[in-house]
Amino acid sequence: MVGFFRRWRRRRILRRAEWTDAQWQRAFARLPLLARLDSQERARLRDLAVLFLHDKQLHGLGTVSLTPDMKLVIALQACLPILGLDLSWYDGWRTVLVYPDDFAVEHEEVDDAGVVHRVRRHLAGEAWHDGPVILSWNDVRDAGRLDGYNLVVHEFAHKLDMRNGRANGFPPLHKGMDGRAWAADFTAAFDDFRARRLDRLPLPFDGYAAESPGEFFAVLSEVFFEQPAAIADHYPAVYRHLRDFYRQDPLARLV
Numbered sequence: 001m002v003g004f005f006r007r008w009r010r011r012r013i014l015r016r017a018e019w020t021d022a023q024w025q026r027a028f029a030r031l032p033l034l035a036r037l038d039s040q041e042r043a044r045l046r047d048l049a050v051l052f053l054h055d056k057q058l059h060g061l062g063t064v065s066l067t068p069d070m071k072l073v074i075a076l077q078a079c080l081p082i083l084g085l086d087l088s089w090y091d092g093w094r095t096v097l098v099y100p101d102d103f104a105v106e107h108e109e110v111d112d113a114g115v116v117h118r119v120r121r122h123l124a125g126e127a128w129h130d131g132p133v134i135l136s137w138n139d140v141r142d143a144g145r146l147d148g149y150n151l152v153v154h155e156f157a158h159k160l161d162m163r164n165g166r167a168n169g170f171p172p173l174h175k176g177m178d179g180r181a182w183a184a185d186f187t188a189a190f191d192d193f194r195a196r197r198l199d200r201l202p203l204p205f206d207g208y209a210a211e212s213p214g215e216f217f218a219v220l221s222e223v224f225f226e227q228p229a230a231i232a233d234h235y236p237a238v239y240r241h242l243r244d245f246y247r248q249d250p251l252a253r254l255v
């Protein structure tokens, strides 16, 4: 019954959606990342974006006044990671906040000597557990251009990771996936990446991935969709895990 209701509601939302063809075309044209999708995948991504925009509230802060085009650019990229999954992976929270630029966050950290410091950092994005996703429009605008960086995919990968607790690089896996192999292969890749960074060797992707296993997963998710060969070449086992988790094979789309 629940399945029936969900499907009925979903059809109704899609039928009533008022996005125009011109708006969709502009949004897809802004995102070279999506040019690799076939027509079936594009249609499914559009549906997911419509449902996403129906369920979530997007708010511009400061000088950001979100236009329909801006909303589509955010929603299409937010839904790319769940193209092979479904929207229920984003259940449990409702809000996306968009700042004009990097924003400052303050929190307290305790150092090894037990001293509490007030830390102020500038972030381009943030994903809260059971809370909002926060994005800087300046960075969203530059995303989706196949340079390996994608703020939207990054923050929403954290959201997927947090489905089973904190963002630690270990999201809930599908039936048939091997959790031990996931942990072993990601740990080996993370250790190798950190060692390369310490030795100042060339890195296959953004050094920020060395911050923590959670950031490693989020950065690799960006690279997986934007420049999949960079992962497949350096960490093939990790590529296969990401392919099985996202139920997408971006490398195959390049052929």
Ligand SMILES: [Zn+2]
Residues within 6 Å of the ligand: 154, 158, 215, 218
């Ligand atoms: Zn992050």
